[in-house]
Amino acid sequence: MTPLSVIGGFLGAGKTTLINQLLAEGCGRRLAVLVNDFGAVNIDAALIAGHDGETIALTNGCLCCSIGDSLIAALDGLQRRRVPLDHILVEASGVADPARVADLARLDPALALDGIIVLVDAERIRGQLVDRHIGDTVRRQIDGADMIVLNKMDLPSAEAGRLVLDELRRLWPDLPLVTTTGARVPAAILLEPAAGLPAPAAPNRLSAPADHAAQFLSWCFEADRPFAPQPLAQLLDRLGGGVLRAKGTVFLAGDPAQAMLLQLAGRRWSLAPHPRSEPSGRSQIVFIGLRDSLRPTALAARLAAALVPRRGHRAGAATAFWPESGRPESGATE
Amino acid sequence: MGPETTIFAARKILTMDPNRPVATHVAVRDGRILGVGERDQLSGWGPHRLDTRFADKVLMPGLVEGHAHVLEGFVWQHVYLGFYDRRGPDGRIWKGLKSLDEVIARLKTTEAALTDPDRPLIGWGFDPIFLPGRRMVAADLDRVSSGRAVAIIHASFHVMNANSELLRRAGIDASTNVHGVVKVDDGRPTGELLEMAAKFMAYRALGEDVMAAGNSPAVLRRYAQVAQLAGVTTVTDLHSDLSEKTVATYRAVTAEPEFPVRLVPAFRGYGIQEDGVAKLERLRAGNTDKLRFGLVKLIADGSIQGFTGRLKWPGYYNGRPNGIWNIAPEELKGILLPFHKAGFQVHIHVNGDEASEVALDAIEAVLAEAPRRDHRHTLQHCQMADAAQFRRMAALGVAANLFSNHIYYWGDAHYAETMGPDRAERMDAVASAMRCGVAFAIHSDAPITPIGPLFTAWCAVNRLTASGRRLGEGERIGVADALRAITLGAAYTLKMDGEIGSIETGKFADFTVLDADPLAVPEAELKDIGIFGTVLGGRFFASPSAPT
Numbered sequence: 001m002t003p004l005s006v007i008g009g010f011l012g013a014g015k016t017t018l019i020n021q022l023l024a025e026g027c028g029r030r031l032a033v034l035v036n037d038f039g040a041v042n043i044d045a046a047l048i049a050g051h052d053g054e055t056i057a058l059t060n061g062c063l064c065c066s067i068g069d070s071l072i073a074a075l076d077g078l079q080r081r082r083v084p085l086d087h088i089l090v091e092a093s094g095v096a097d098p099a100r101v102a103d104l105a106r107l108d109p110a111l112a113l114d115g116i117i118v119l120v121d122a123e124r125i126r127g128q129l130v131d132r133h134i135g136d137t138v139r140r141q142i143d144g145a146d147m148i149v150l151n152k153m154d155l156p157s158a159e160a161g162r163l164v165l166d167e168l169r170r171l172w173p174d175l176p177l178v179t180t181t182g183a184r185v186p187a188a189i190l191l192e193p194a195a196g197l198p199a200p201a202a203p204n205r206l207s208a209p210a211d212h213a214a215q216f217l218s219w220c221f222e223a224d225r226p227f228a229p230q231p232l233a234q235l236l237d238r239l240g241g242g243v244l245r246a247k248g249t250v251f252l253a254g255d256p257a258q259a260m261l262l263q264l265a266g267r268r269w270s271l272a273p274h275p276r277s278e279p280s281g282r283s284q285i286v287f288i289g290l291r292d293s294l295r296p297t298a299l300a301a302r303l304a305a306a307l308v309p310r311r312g313h314r315a316g317a318a319t320a321f322w323p324e325s326g327r328p329e330s331g332a333t334e
Numbered sequence: 335m336g337p338e339t340t341i342f343a344a345r346k347i348l349t350m351d352p353n354r355p356v357a358t359h360v361a362v363r364d365g366r367i368l369g370v371g372e373r374d375q376l377s378g379w380g381p382h383r384l385d386t387r388f389a390d391k392v393l394m395p396g397l398v399e400g401h402a403h404v405l406e407g408f409v410w411q412h413v414y415l416g417f418y419d420r421r422g423p424d425g426r427i428w429k430g431l432k433s434l435d436e437v438i439a440r441l442k443t444t445e446a447a448l449t450d451p452d453r454p455l456i457g458w459g460f461d462p463i464f465l466p467g468r469r470m471v472a473a474d475l476d477r478v479s480s481g482r483a484v485a486i487i488h489a490s491f492h493v494m495n496a497n498s499e500l501l502r503r504a505g506i507d508a509s510t511n512v513h514g515v516v517k518v519d520d521g522r523p524t525g526e527l528l529e530m531a532a533k534f535m536a537y538r539a540l541g542e543d544v545m546a547a548g549n550s551p552a553v554l555r556r557y558a559q560v561a562q563l564a565g566v567t568t569v570t571d572l573h574s575d576l577s578e579k580t581v582a583t584y585r586a587v588t589a590e591p592e593f594p595v596r597l598v599p600a601f602r603g604y605g606i607q608e609d610g611v612a613k614l615e616r617l618r619a620g621n622t623d624k625l626r627f628g629l630v631k632l633i634a635d636g637s638i639q640g641f642t643g644r645l646k647w648p649g650y651y652n653g654r655p656n657g658i659w660n661i662a663p664e665e666l667k668g669i670l671l672p673f674h675k676a677g678f679q680v681h682i683h684v685n686g687d688e689a690s691e692v693a694l695d696a697i698e699a700v701l702a703e704a705p706r707r708d709h710r711h712t713l714q715h716c717q718m719a720d721a722a723q724f725r726r727m728a729a730l731g732v733a734a735n736l737f738s739n740h741i742y743y744w745g746d747a748h749y750a751e752t753m754g755p756d757r758a759e760r761m762d763a764v765a766s767a768m769r770c771g772v773a774f775a776i777h778s779d780a781p782i783t784p785i786g787p788l789f790t791a792w793c794a795v796n797r798l799t800a801s802g803r804r805l806g807e808g809e810r811i812g813v814a815d816a817l818r819a820i821t822l823g824a825a826y827t828l829k830m831d832g833e834i835g836s837i838e839t840g841k842f843a844d845f846t847v848l849d850a851d852p853l854a855v856p857e858a859e860l861k862d863i864g865i866f867g868t869v870l871g872g873r874f875f876a877s878p879s880a881p882t
Contacts (some may be wrong), residue, residue: 010662011662011664011665037605038557038607038609060753066607068575068605069543069575069602069604070537072533072534072537072543073497073537073543076537093415093605094662094665095657095658095660095661095662099513100513100529100530101512101530102513103513103530103531103534104530104534106510106511106512107502107506107510107512107515107530107531107534107535108505108534109505133644133663133688133692134659134662135661136656137658137659137662138657145408222715273401304481
């Protein structure tokens with residue numbers, strides 16, 4: 001199954017800018033991007049490996065395809081190319097409901113919905129939300145999001161920027177939110193982490209532009225006891241605390257021999273049998289979140305509380321580190 | 335020897351020309367009308383051949399369908415399952431199916447004739463709104479075939495039904511958790527799919543996107559056939575990507591002497607990767623008598639019966655949330671402007687009154703920046719425009735092409751669900767458009783409803799719903815006005831009123847040959863008048879029922 005993400009947001013929120021950056025800078029993945037307006041995609045000629053009308057192949061392994069008349073046909077065409085892909089990113093049109101676009105990934109057994117990321121224009125959003133023609137469209141787009149990227153934060157004054165943040169947090173209190181400028185968001189936040197689990201003791205540097213790396217924190221939780229399914233589900237439903245992404249191998253009570261793959265993008269998460277089963281019995285989850293609100297110690301305690309309470313298990317251990325410094329912070333979970 | 339002249343004699347000729355509203359003879363030379371009048375008034379043009387095959391018939395200007403789609407020619411590859419009788423491209427009347435059992439029976443008959451076991455069976459035109467009782471489920475279609483994929487596309491094109499085999503092939507089961515996959519209480523899909531899920535399944539069954547179906551020569555010929563049988567001589571294809579392949583097909587097929595209509599495609603003017611103005615200018619330079627490029631189509635909102643049209647306050651009668659934009663309101667002006675400046679005519683799909691308002695705002699803004707006389711930008715469907723919007727349209731020089739067939743097909747649903755009684759009564763307000771001085775046409779939007787301008791005229795005149803309710807007495811118009819709407823009125827919205835739409839000297843010799851005089855039959859029978867055939871550029875195309 002190929003993971004598929006949807007980038008939504010109203011006209012002018014920065015979707016094309018974000019996509020241009022992903023394509024230009026690469027993201028360590030063979031990424032296919034489906035865009036509405038081919039003309040707006042600005043790819044350096046030196047990066048273009050081939051161009052066949054509806055598709056541009058890049059030297060970094062990425063593809064950029066035009067959606068044209070039909071997204072379904074464009075996706076089908078992409079799948080028929082039978083090129084190995086790590087991830088598909090679909091750009092929803094400026095007026096589309098990205099959740100409906102994401103339905104395609106839920107319908108097609110060959111695809112797995114990774115997440116719906118909705119970009120918001122910090123300067124215009126407050127006016128858009130109350131606009132008589134498009135207010136409901138913009139609200140619907142954010143309603144369906146797994147994560148908000150509040151873009152263009154350099155444009156409003158500090159005071160206006162605060163008001164925007166307050167307004168979005170009041171309207172969508174459970175929706176993880178990243179602020180940025182120039183639509184710059186690390187690929188590790190936008191897309192399912194590409195590689196497997198990092199070595200727990202090594203710093204997990206986000207492939208983020210230096211000016212944004214400081215905004216994010218990566219942290220790994222490990223435990224030898226299995227999770228109790230219900231408490232884990234409840235915890236993941238209300239994770240909060242600035243967690244934007246999580247991925248890992250999880251063992252559940254009841255079937256401790258079956259490794260489960262946990263994926264989390266904003267408020268969306270899934271647990272499915274791990275394609276490469278590793279019956280180690282050791283759960284490992286990497287979290288990526290906002291540095292100013294992710295509290296590893298508190299989160300570790302909540303995660304530990306979702307483990308099966310049984311004697312004789314070794315304590316889980318958590319390791320946290322700040323990407324720019326690599327300074328680890330370790331703590332026992334119980 | 336001079337040019338060949340034919341004089342057609344008819345029982346009556348309705349010319350739509352106020353100078354000579356009625357005549358008995360029309361002279362034709364080189365595919366054009368040489369003169370209209372009595373025979374002796376025309377004989378001064380010299381030697382001629384008198385053609386009396388229409389001697390007991392009534393001639394009208396060739397009917398113009400200002401809003402339909404080539405998709406009509408595509409769907410007839412598959413079996414028709416609608417509630418109403420519908421005439422196929424071969425002239426055969428497919429009886430409307432009045433129960434689920436009748437639908438299954440027709441599918442079984444069709445299935446039995448299929449030889450390739452891997453070929454999916456596809457039906458179209460199904461509309462459960464008219465079938466009381468339970469909804470169709472996968473088990474119903476499993477009775478048709480358990481091994482073959484069966485897909486039923488609803489009349490709206492936004493809903494479909496699948497059998498178990500198709501669900502299995504598409505990988506849709508109880509674990510599929512998607513908006514649009516209708517399920518029973520235990521989580522199993524019923525086989526009914528909505529919106530994106532419907533599009534996805536239809537694509538899986540057809541192997542192509544039904545709404546972007548390829549315009550093969552066969553599809554285009556079938557489309558022209560259906561139009562011709564309905565008495566149409568000029569037909570639009572009102573939303574096309576005009577890809578090189580499509581254009582090549584259009585050029586080749588319309589050039590065939592036996593191709594029975596003039597085709598007017600509209601270019602989808604947004605989301606395009608090329609310079610739309612340059613492309614249209616290039617295409618227009620190659621226009622022929624039977625193929626006319628130059629229209630641009632934009633789609634602003636969705637449909638009212640699908641609750642996707644954009645409505646002003648108080649919105650949908652049943653409380654459904656407001657519809658969707660297909661183009662952001664703020665984008666509209668920017669998309670319009672280059673086409674407007676280059677002298678092209680833009681047709682904008684607007685169903686709800688919020689969409690028509692936004693479209694008028696955009697046109698007004700464009701005109702303020704680039705004043706232009708006689709642009710004839712046209713609001714298509716324009717189903718909810720009120721008198722104030724029609725006054726704006728008149729002031730801005732905007733034409734309207736109203737969806738009168740909706741009164742019949744969805745009038746009851748508009749009354750009960752979408753609009754409520756009072757707003758339903760002023761939908762497709764043809765009389766208001768007339769009172770406000772808006773140039774207007776009326777249309778079918780085939781294949782959404784069947785192509786048939788006389789039926790559309792009947793809808794505008796009678797305003798009767800399928801259940802027989804009179805919807806909006808105050809918006810009825812007279813037969814003469816309705817006939818004008820399906821000839822000169824539609825021709826005006828295509829900027830072809832100098833060439834078609836009336837029987838006047840110099841225009842194309844395009845006629846619709848009727849068995850009865852539409853001005854003489856009772857209003858209620860307007861839709862039942864037999865169509866004997868059509869004449870295109872002086873050449874007769876018989877209906878299958880008529881002797882050639």
